[in-house]
Amino acid sequence: MDFARNITLENARVRLRPLELTDFDDLKAVAFDEEIWRYLLTPMPRNSVELAAYLAQSLREREAGRRYAFAIIDKESSRVVGSTSYGNIALADGRLEIGWTWLGRDYQRTGINRAAKHLLLKYAFGELGCERVELKADARNWQSREAMRRMGATEEGTLRSHCLLPSGQRRDSVYFSILKSEWDQLRQTVFQQFDARG
Template identity: 35%
Template sequence: MTYLENQRVKLITLNLSNYLQVSKIAMQKDLVQFSPSKIDSPEDFKSYVEQAIADGSNNTAIPFLIYDKQANAYAGSTRFGNMHWKNKVLHIGWTWIGKQFQGTGLNIHVKFLMLEHAFETLNFDKVEFRVDERNSRSRKAVEKLGATLEGILRKDTLMPDSFRRNTCCYGILKEEWLVAKTHILKHLHSK
């Protein structure tokens, strides 16, 4: 797979030959303030990309660049990760988009495309999202997708500033996907 695409967004497999397309966006201040990842220096960003690619080589991740077709510009990055092929469970996350693309509806198009691919092509039984408890914007976005809050892992992730965050665990089951899909499509068509 080299890309996923719908009318609004194209997700292109991230690699060392294309990651610089989003390097300026990665350097935006506070872009990943709720993430344990550091991407705000060229060295940190390259290490982040190399780890994503290594996880892809191990068949536990599929990292993407996000291309906004409406703006005709690269907008950020996202990933399928923690892919457990035997259990048919994966995470969608590691998502960051440039501030100029936030609030434009791009993210819901990205997530819809990924959810559709996870359930209908990869045939996974569950998609999970992990969100910093303090990140109310991301929590609302995940809830808007139809994900259910399954619990909160207390102080489970060490952040770059040495803060231990609480992580909200959300999930969508395959048997919930049709209802979630219908809901998301109504939202996309109402805009």
């Protein structure tokens, strides 16, 4: 994967492009909400300084080839309403993870997350040649787990005491996956409204 390349992906609902420092103003309107960070491994930015640091860290991780963070742009408002990423990229093994996803609360359960996942899955399987895409969630995050099931991901199991949360607690992580062999069927069903193939 070419981390230096500026990847822009778009369907009828959302546009994804690389997260930038200039996304600060849009993100500060949605980021300071403890509820959307509750189950994430990334600490919630509590003020403008911490949000700027979050953006800078995302850019450093891209430069280091560890994570490729995207801005999620709601096409109805043309505003950046959250972020999502590719990470744990192992293209030699044909796999990567989609995660580090958060959305302003007003944009949850609106179809934006599924539209963004459609774009990331389509690019992973079609352009990057992945055979497997992984997703994971805090075991307590039933909303996220149900969203993954509804988009056709298979729950594979729970890794106990898997990660350290910013609170100092240990979290169990539930892993899901979608395989390339499953993608065409999902494009025609779960993601049909976003998939404009000729």
